[in-house]
Amino acid sequence: MAANKSVLFLPGDGIGAEVAAEVKKVIDWMGDNRALEFDVTDGLIGGTAYDQTGSPLPRETIEAAHAADAVLLGAVGGPKWETLPFEDQPERGLLGIRKEMGLFANLRPALVFDALADASTLKYDVVAGLDIMILRELSSGIYFGEPRGIEDLGGDRRRGYNTLTYTSDEVRRIGEVAFDLAAKRNKRVCSIDKANVLQATVMWREEMIKVGERHPDIELSHMYVDNAAMQLVRNPKQFDVVVTTNMFGDILSDCAAMLTGSLGMLPSASLGEPDESGNRPALYEPVHGSAPDIAGQGIANPLAMILSFSMMLRYSFDLAGEADAVDAAVEAVLAKGLRTGDIMEDGKTRVSTEEMGAAVLAELSAAA
Numbered sequence: 479m480a481a482n483k484s485v486l487f488l489p490g491d492g493i494g495a496e497v498a499a500e501v502k503k504v505i506d507w508m509g510d511n512r513a514l515e516f517d518v519t520d521g522l523i524g525g526t527a528y529d530q531t532g533s534p535l536p537r538e539t540i541e542a543a544h545a546a547d548a549v550l551l552g553a554v555g556g557p558k559w560e561t562l563p564f565e566d567q568p569e570r571g572l573l574g575i576r577k578e579m580g581l582f583a584n585l586r587p588a589l590v591f592d593a594l595a596d597a598s599t600l601k602y603d604v605v606a607g608l609d610i611m612i613l614r615e616l617s618s619g620i621y622f623g624e625p626r627g628i629e630d631l632g633g634d635r636r637r638g639y640n641t642l643t644y645t646s647d648e649v650r651r652i653g654e655v656a657f658d659l660a661a662k663r664n665k666r667v668c669s670i671d672k673a674n675v676l677q678a679t680v681m682w683r684e685e686m687i688k689v690g691e692r693h694p695d696i697e698l699s700h701m702y703v704d705n706a707a708m709q710l711v712r713n714p715k716q717f718d719v720v721v722t723t724n725m726f727g728d729i730l731s732d733c734a735a736m737l738t739g740s741l742g743m744l745p746s747a748s749l750g751e752p753d754e755s756g757n758r759p760a761l762y763e764p765v766h767g768s769a770p771d772i773a774g775q776g777i778a779n780p781l782a783m784i785l786s787f788s789m790m791l792r793y794s795f796d797l798a799g800e801a802d803a804v805d806a807a808v809e810a811v812l813a814k815g816l817r818t819g820d821i822m823e824d825g826k827t828r829v830s831t832e833e834m835g836a837a838v839l840a841e842l843s844a845a846a
């Protein structure tokens with residue numbers, strides 16, 4: 479199979495650059511062994527970009543992101559840049575690129591590898607084999623709604639307010655992503671709202687039902703967010719794709735993340751609106767940050783970054799076979815007992831970032 483895909487590679491700061499180096503080897507392996515041509519361009523973002531160009535998001539990076547088929551990002555931030563003015567801080571680079579690319583759908587899979595099921599704070603039976611997808615609306619809702627602010631009411635009294643707002647178009651477009659994802663998974667969508675209290679989410683539910691009518695082969699259910707939080711820890715395996723608003727998704731995706739153990743294992747994807755030729759802007763990144771406490775020591779877990787590349791293969795390039803191969807290689811190294819410090823358990827073998835990357839490559843080669 480031949481594919482010519484352009485990838486913008488943004489390692490960023492701290493362990494971002496360390497885990498990026500390992501995924502680069504996996505990308506090269508795919509080029510050498512699966513005849514997939516990836517044109518990888520390196521770019522700058524975050525504190526490293528600020529140091530070299532005076533901006534956490536240089537114009538060249540924005541242009542390269544628009545030109546690429548997909549963007550793969552490490553992490554940004556660190557104490558070195560914490561005292562910079564707000565607009566120069568590394569995190570502005572991340573928020574800026576998401577905005578520039580018009581990313582509105584945030585995919586956060588919560589997948590528990592068998593070998594790590596014991597590492598969860600929940601019982602083995604509750605999480606073993608877990609494979610759910612939390613889909614968060616990323617561009618609207620209460621985080622962006624107007625009016626918002628804090629006003630003086632006179633004396634020492636003030637009023638703080640935000641507005642939960644969604645248009646039907648915004649609900650339908652995230653709904654379509656949810657149903658598309660479910661079609662490639664277990665064909666179930668659970669939409670989370672608070673329709674018993676919040677009018678905006680009454681409309682959310684009604685629009686989801688309309689989207690659902692266009693996808694009769696997918697089962698649609700609804701749940702109030704308070705119940706969903708409870709169900710996520712009680713019996714998470716009842717879900718397949720969970721779709722929800724920006725704020726509910728922010729909270730529920732972190733809750734689901736913790737079912738799986740370590741931050742070092744969690745990939746994510748953010749998708750935008752497809753253009754006329756059907757190409758969808760997409761940014762893939764591990765959920766973790768730049769981990770300044772361990773940066774430079776060569777001990778970071780590169781698996782979240784490698785799994786983010788696997789998501790790129792699956793969702794941007796429709797290369798499910800290659801994505802499955804990467805996921806299986808990760809599963810295999812874990813089954814062999816290799817662990818970076820963050821997922822270390824008694825009786826397992828502690829490895830460095832580089833050794834973990836090399837082990838994934840060895841498993842890919844062994845299975846090829």
Ligand code: NAD
Pocket residue numbers: 493497552553554555556557569572741742743763764765766767768769770771772777778779780782818820
């Ligand atoms: P963090 O995710 O960087 O680290 C939290 C803890 O998890 C640390 O103890 C760290 O050592 C550990 N950890 C994270 N990823 C790991 C990995 N791959 N392997 C092993 N251990 C890992 O979050 P933080 O400490 O709150 O933030 C540090 C910096 O990262 C801040 O500047 C923050 O703004 C930034 N940040 C960036 C992103 C991003 O780029 N997407 C996300 C979160 C935080």
